[in-house]
Amino acid sequence: MAENRHDDKTAGRGRRSTVRSLLRLWPYARAVRGRLAVSATAATLGMLTTLAVPVVLGRIVDGPVADHDSGALWPLVGLVLALGLIEAGLFYTRRVVLSRPLADLEARMRADLFGKLQRLPVAFHDRWGSGQLLSRAGSDLYVIRLFLAFALVFLVVNSLTFLAGAAVMFSLDWRLALIFLAPAVPLLLITRRFEGRYSDASRRAQDQNGDLATVVEESVLGIRILKAFGRHRSMADRFREQSRELRRTELRKAHLLANLWSVVTGLPELAVCCALAVGSYLVAHDQLSAGDLVTFLSTALALRFPVESLGWLLAYANEASTAADRVFEVLDTPEADDPGTRADLGTEPDGIRLTGVRFRYPDAPEDSPDLLAGVDLHIRSGETMALVGATGSGKTTLTALLPRLYEPTAGTITLDGRDIRELPRQRLRELVAVAFEEPTLFSATVRENVLMGAPDASEAQLRSALATAQAGFVDRLPEGAGTEVGEQGLSLSGGQRQRLALARAVVGDPAFLVLDDPLSALDVHTEALVERALREVLGSTTALVVAHRPSTVLLADRVAVLADGRIEAVGTHQELLRDCPHYRELMSGEAAPVPEGSSAR
Numbered sequence: 001m002a003e004n005r006h007d008d009k010t011a012g013r014g015r016r017s018t019v020r021s022l023l024r025l026w027p028y029a030r031a032v033r034g035r036l037a038v039s040a041t042a043a044t045l046g047m048l049t050t051l052a053v054p055v056v057l058g059r060i061v062d063g064p065v066a067d068h069d070s071g072a073l074w075p076l077v078g079l080v081l082a083l084g085l086i087e088a089g090l091f092y093t094r095r096v097v098l099s100r101p102l103a104d105l106e107a108r109m110r111a112d113l114f115g116k117l118q119r120l121p122v123a124f125h126d127r128w129g130s131g132q133l134l135s136r137a138g139s140d141l142y143v144i145r146l147f148l149a150f151a152l153v154f155l156v157v158n159s160l161t162f163l164a165g166a167a168v169m170f171s172l173d174w175r176l177a178l179i180f181l182a183p184a185v186p187l188l189l190i191t192r193r194f195e196g197r198y199s200d201a202s203r204r205a206q207d208q209n210g211d212l213a214t215v216v217e218e219s220v221l222g223i224r225i226l227k228a229f230g231r232h233r234s235m236a237d238r239f240r241e242q243s244r245e246l247r248r249t250e251l252r253k254a255h256l257l258a259n260l261w262s263v264v265t266g267l268p269e270l271a272v273c274c275a276l277a278v279g280s281y282l283v284a285h286d287q288l289s290a291g292d293l294v295t296f297l298s299t300a301l302a303l304r305f306p307v308e309s310l311g312w313l314l315a316y317a318n319e320a321s322t323a324a325d326r327v328f329e330v331l332d333t334p335e336a337d338d339p340g341t342r343a344d345l346g347t348e349p350d351g352i353r354l355t356g357v358r359f360r361y362p363d364a365p366e367d368s369p370d371l372l373a374g375v376d377l378h379i380r381s382g383e384t385m386a387l388v389g390a391t392g393s394g395k396t397t398l399t400a401l402l403p404r405l406y407e408p409t410a411g412t413i414t415l416d417g418r419d420i421r422e423l424p425r426q427r428l429r430e431l432v433a434v435a436f437e438e439p440t441l442f443s444a445t446v447r448e449n450v451l452m453g454a455p456d457a458s459e460a461q462l463r464s465a466l467a468t469a470q471a472g473f474v475d476r477l478p479e480g481a482g483t484e485v486g487e488q489g490l491s492l493s494g495g496q497r498q499r500l501a502l503a504r505a506v507v508g509d510p511a512f513l514v515l516d517d518p519l520s521a522l523d524v525h526t527e528a529l530v531e532r533a534l535r536e537v538l539g540s541t542t543a544l545v546v547a548h549r550p551s552t553v554l555l556a557d558r559v560a561v562l563a564d565g566r567i568e569a570v571g572t573h574q575e576l577l578r579d580c581p582h583y584r585e586l587m588s589g590e591a592a593p594v595p596e597g598s599s600a601r
């Protein structure tokens with residue numbers, strides 16, 4: 001089940017470094033480095049303005065207040081007001097300068113992630129729950145943007161402010177400065193401990209979020225089955241249990257943060273109290289002026305935000321580094337290699353040839369035999385070969401090897417003599433058209449769905465493909481071939497969807513056609529009509545057709561029987577009925593009378 005799929009990805013991760021993970025964002029952040037610098041400068045100037053206010057206050061106490069000189073007071077009050085206005089302007093600049101470029105950066109990362117997901121092999125998608133991928137493309141990228149917009153800027157600015165504040169304090173009185181800065185050492189030790197724990201909890205929460213998204217997605221997609229089998233309650237229980245786990249992790253995060261927060265706010269308060277006591281003693285003994293003590297304490301209070309914000313800044317940094325890890329786990333996954341050649345089909349019309357082809361799924365149990373254990377099969381050029389075998393024998397898997405949706409673990413597959421690994425993927429998929437048993441339509445018009453098989457096809461070719469697939473129902477749709485179908489459009493029946501998938505496969509007049517039980521959802525009458533039309537298409541192409549029923553088998557010139565991972569027998573329908581007991585068994589009960597003139601007899 002998908003909810004635990006993240007385990008194999010998170011297992012074995014060593015102690016991660018927050019900084020190293022965040023540095024991986026640099027290639028993206030580089031594009032906005034100028035804006036980041038402007039924002040950080042505006043924030044630093046804003047902080048320095050804040051720190052200037054205590055200095056002016058000290059001057060007011062030691063000057064106009066001590067001298068009872070109200071005339072000298074007003075320029076200084078005006079200065080405090082001006083500093084406030086400057087600070088507001090700088091705050092605005094900091095926000096506005098980053099918001100649009102960071103939204104662009106998030107969009108760019110999302111586009112890269114989406115592009116990568118499209119390029120990754122099917123085997124990758126088999127292993128990852130869709131919710132895990134959704135949460136990476138959604139909330140993780142959002143967390144990264146927030147980090148770059150606020151936390152990164154403030155980590156820099158607060159450090160600078162702290163250094164500037166400390167310099168002001170040392171210039172006033174080194175003893176008071178040391179008292180105020182003493183808690184820095186325990187604070188550093190405590191935050192290091194916090195970082196490790198919080199980072200683990202944060203990763204767990206983000207993974208659990210992804211698992212939860214998978215459950216929601218599966219429940220929505222499978223709502224009919226859940227309702228029909230009365231399983232919506234058990235699904236709701238599963239959802240509740242997983243959200244409880246997520247809640248526990250979030251509470252653990254809140255608990256860790258609360259602990260850190262109490263120390264981060266408590267220690268500086270204690271230090272300020274001590275500084276106040278010692279400072280008052282120094283003023284009483286004329287070792288410090290009252291104005292300097294006011295400046296010192298105001299500075300210490302102004303430094304409270306930079307110190308206190310340490311807690312949430314670290315939490316943000318941690319969450320962003322976890323999010324970056326999760327996003328780069330996908331971006332770093334190796335893509336299937338493309339030969340980078342411009343090779344095309346061989347010159348001899350040799351058809352499809354599989355030699356010693358072996359295959360096993362990566363997650364198959366170790367002690368299980370290979371699903372395909374040395375398949376040798378030759379489909380002559382222009383021939384239609386039916387592939388039959390018991391359920392689960394690997395027929396669909398075998399068909400998926402031709403367009404390289406999966407890679408054989410051994411052996412070779414050639415098309416007209418050319419090894420498919422030498423053909424650029426794009427070219428291979430133009431040459432080999434596929435219609436799967438489970439037809440998927442996208443939220444687009446009928447025309448767009450069918451023309452995915454050949455984007456440059458003409459209207460006449462579209463019409464001809466729809467006719468071959470007996471998809472006359474399209475003309476009766478509200479807007480004909482322009483009608484939106486798929487998840488966000490009109491719902492079509494299983495048979496209608498299957499016919500559109502078939503039209504998609506044949507629209508480009510492919511040189512090689514792979515059909516996985518393409519007529520399984522059709523009624524007997526429509527099946528006969530499609531078969532008749534398909535015969536014409538199959539006459540001009542080399543085809544492999546997975547068949548469960550004699551009627552589909554009869555579309556083919558010859559039949560191959562798949563058993564125990566190998567081709568057990570090849571022959572015409574009649575030959576196999578006569579000589580192959582396994583074939584007889586597979587066809588038994590449904591063995592149709594063989595029509596005159598049909599080639600697979």
Ligand SMILES: Nc1ncnc2c1ncn2[C@@H]1O[C@H](COP(=O)(O)OP(=O)(O)OP(=O)(O)O)[C@@H](O)[C@H]1O
Nearest residue numbers: 126361363371389390391392393394395396397398
């Ligand atoms: N993505 C996958 N990951 C792991 N195992 C898989 C995957 N897809 C299929 N299998 C397993 O491989 C075996 C063969 O599946 P396949 O779909 O190729 O059989 P089939 O002959 O087409 O079956 P059917 O006639 O029922 O459609 C089955 O045991 C199945 O559980």
